Amino acid sequence: MSGNGHGGPSSAAARRGGPDRPGRHAAKAHPDPPDDTDSPDNHDYVDLAASARKQPKSLRRLRTLVVDSVKLSWSADPRTFGITSALQLLGALVIAAQVLIVKEVLEAILAVTDDDAGAGRVVLPVMLLAAVTALVSISAAVQVNQQKLLSELVMRTTWRKMLDVAGAVGLRSFESPDFYNRLQRVETNALTRPFQLTQGTIGLIGGVAGSVGLSVAIVSLEPVLLPLLLLAGVPLYFTSRRESRLEFEFAVAQTPRLRMRQYLGTIQTGRDEAKEVRAYGLVGALRERFDHVYDAFTADLRTHLRRRTHLAVAGNAASAVFLALTLLVLVWLVSRGRVGLAEAGAAIVAIRILAQQVNMLLKSVQNIFESGLFLNDLDEFVAMQPAAERAEAGTTAPARFTSLTADGLSFTYPGSTEPVLRDVSLHMDAGEVVALVGENGSGKTTLAKLLAALYEPDAGAIQWDGRDISTYSRAGVRSSIAVVFQDFVRYFLSGRENIGLGRAERLDDEAAIVAAARRAGIEDALNALPDGLNTPLSKMFKGGRDLSGGQWQRVALARAFFRDAPFVILDEPSASLDARAEHALFQSLRDLLGGRTVLFISHRFSTVRTADRIYVLHDGEVIEHGAHEELMALNGHYAELFRMQAAAYLTAAES
Ligand SMILES: Nc1ncnc2c1ncn2[C@@H]1O[C@H](COP(=O)(O)OP(=O)(O)OP(=O)(O)O)[C@@H](O)[C@H]1O
């Protein structure tokens, strides 16, 4: 499809840019594909503007876009596309036939005035004209609905493609602003552009057929008229081309502003934000920013629309001059007796309809140009899929390991220069419970994600029984791992699904879901909900209920238990648990997880000390490791942190 000079899936912007959302992590797991657009412009919307300038202009680009649009519409549903196009062609034929029938009617009417007896001859052509007119309206009505259906189907195809890619790409893609912005654009445009695109494509088919049909009709009436009419189309072609370019530039320039407007709107209406917005009294301040952004947009919109109006007026005025000229020529021809009155009447009708058809044609071209941006995004987005799938492919992973070794792992986030992990080594035997401790930002979560096969290290390797896990299919490796993330997802689905999604294939294993809920200590709370395990866990849905922070954490734990994987990673699984629950969790961790290998991250040293082994991360490096007693005896960083926390508790207890 249309190439536009972009760098590809993970362009330079991906490497340069930082995360665009707090709390999202990613890594540079694979070498970037070659990138020839390493300019400061190659970023988000700006690179679109640049690529738009690089686009082959007008006709060649139009051809590519038309081919792409037809392909997309066809792939959405060949039958609907076929029917819609056929109706459009039929409509065009009938429109052209209308002109010739008008001529017949006029001839018959003129004959009537000459000779009273001929009134009967008018009836047939008039009936025919009525029938044809009815046919035009009927086909238009059918077509409106067909086209609506086609748009919906194109939208569906677009969503499917988009979701395929979003699910296939590695986690690091979500770190790239370039990827994320493109995903957002495709997502937003998926709602509106398919309609514009199908309208443009179908309109173009009808417009071309109608214009050709009418041109033939006009030539058959009087050949001289056609070139004059073509001249009338020229100014319209140029102004409408200019208009769509203006529209495109406007859309590109406004993208960041629209996104900000959307965001400011969301935080003022969001349920999650509502409490903080009120507690901090932010209504006025946020509203002001919203208004400010909106005002700036409407001001630009006014200017933009004024320019478009000027262009449209100029184009239509120039075209009207040529049209008037054509009509003058027609009158002259009639006065010279070269053209009969009936032909002249029919020609006027034809010219009138042709103007409509040409307008439709140009509007369709404009629609196609305007949805071109969306087509490009979709194209480039879809192009990422094969590489993404290749990157995660490998041989079948074993179901479990007897020993896990991380050897000299280094890792730098895309966009930063400072490594987050440096030469980190770690060892775990199956069945061990290992703890990871360290200050905020020391790299614990990052290491957990590497061990969970979500990112790949820049240097070093993670081995299961001596074999690098990057040689296995990543999906297979992950299948043997259950992770509870620090920022786990609260699915706004039922409690049953929230737990069952731990292993979606076994979603209807009721007994196992209930058992997992029990082990995580959330069974009673879920049963107490109005519809038990089937109650939606969000007030966003009818009959839904919300849970407390700690209850949510238990649900996340239950999900991991249900996954029933031999390797379990818990990133601060007790941060929201009450003291009793936390104590119970860690006391029973070994029982709960029945001989599984566990890596847990915690800031609470009372729980950490129960681990078989503890790794202390500091500034991306493992500075100490060993059992609690060993580390206390070492009297280093761990001992210091441990005593600090213990002292805080003691002081609090004494006072
Ligand atoms: N997506 C990212 N892009 C760039 N840098 C990141 C990203 N995520 C984390 N970092 C940085 O990497 C470092 C380690 O982060 P990490 O989340 O691994 O820390 P952590 O030890 O889990 O901290 P905490 O105790 O707060 O959870 C931090 O300095 C952080 O700023």
Ligand SMILES: [Mg+2]
């Ligand atoms: Mg963390």
